[in-house]
Amino acid sequence: MKRRRAARLISLTALVFLGAACASTAPPNPADPWQSMNRPVFSFNDGVDKYVLRPVARGWNFITFDGLRDSVAKFYYNTAFPSRFVSNVGQAEGQQAITEVARFLINTTVGIAGFFDPATRWGLPRRDEDVGQMFGRWGIPPGPYWMVPLLGPSDPRDLVGTAFDTALSPLTWFVPFSGVLNIVNSRARADERIEAARRSSLDYYVFIRDAYTQYRASAVGNSENLSDYGSGVYYESGRDELYEVDDGKEGKDVPKK
């Protein structure tokens, strides 16, 4: 009974994707070849956010205060230590790997199970690192932008990375559904920013896609320069074009129509 329902759901989703794929006639955008599949998934995710996640997150915002939400975020960040450690070692970022160990030891003890972050104050700043970034550093390309049902923006490389990150979090081994509070808490903390993005974007789908793509590219590029932490050396190449004024003189830009 249950299995049949699941099967029906899967074939239904497959149909939706297929229908969307057939409906598209425009040539695929190189930045987003899977757009015809991604857009419907995005609408679905956005709906889940608006009608499920956001109300829950706002309830959480209502019954908690800033400091508590900050501490919950720090707690989860601390438990994700193994994934950051492995990613740093995998990128030969030895110094940062040692920093991670020190941060974990300090914050787990002095920081009371990670709810506080004394390590940062003691000169060991946090630096985000994950398996997807490590893959990127190894030269593995991200592949096409991929809006994953329920999980959100990703790409094949980062989705595999996320699977490793999750597997590397000891909390997920021992406490089932421990991630739920993390999701609600993160969504609650980001509420103002998410609503600002919804309001300010001309096309929310493209806004998210572009922000995700840029963010991941810079996160991968950024890890090459440890000494530049906090000053971020990004986009070492390929960005110059962005800041060139197109005066239309080169001839190649003449509109075709």
Place this chain on the structure above:
Amino acid sequence: MFRRSERRLVAALLFGVALAVAGANAAAAALSGPESEARSFVQQTIDTVLGILRNSKIPLEEKKNRVESIAYERFDFELMSRLVLARNWQKFSDKQKRDFVDAFKKHLSATYRDTLNTFRDETIQIGSSRLEKNDDVTVMTVVTGSTDTTKVDYRMRKGERGWRGIDVIIEGVSLVQNFRSQAQEIVSNEGPDGLIKKLRAKQLKSPHKKKA
């Protein structure tokens, strides 16, 4: 007892640290003219803005107005509009260009005013900077809040009226690039007027300010 491979790792690490420190010192010593100009321009702007935001005697609306007029002076919105539209700029008539610059400026300003609602007691520090190929300077700052730090870079260009910001890059995400992606899809589907209409409609939908 360290195994040999571990000893080698440790040695490599120490060497790496030494290199990093040496590199940082060298970089600080060799600041070029435009770089230090752009940095002091950004520093001065940050000081002025934070001074306004931290002044508890100024009501929020007034703060927003003052910060807005600073932003109008210190960003080159016309150039930003051209960069956002890229090659589409040529498809716009003169009137459409003016309309777009105006709508884009208002749109950014409305968005930015919103974000000031959530300002608490963040601090902003200038980190390193970089001289770009075309004599632009990227000035990198770190915004520190209660839990997180956010990297915010400013792309600066010197024009006839001195230094102006031409892009803001938050955690590696360029605002110009982000709007360019959005504008590209909209212009190719709905044309220049469609884009201008969308920008204007967004401003109407801006949330009403909460009662004071």
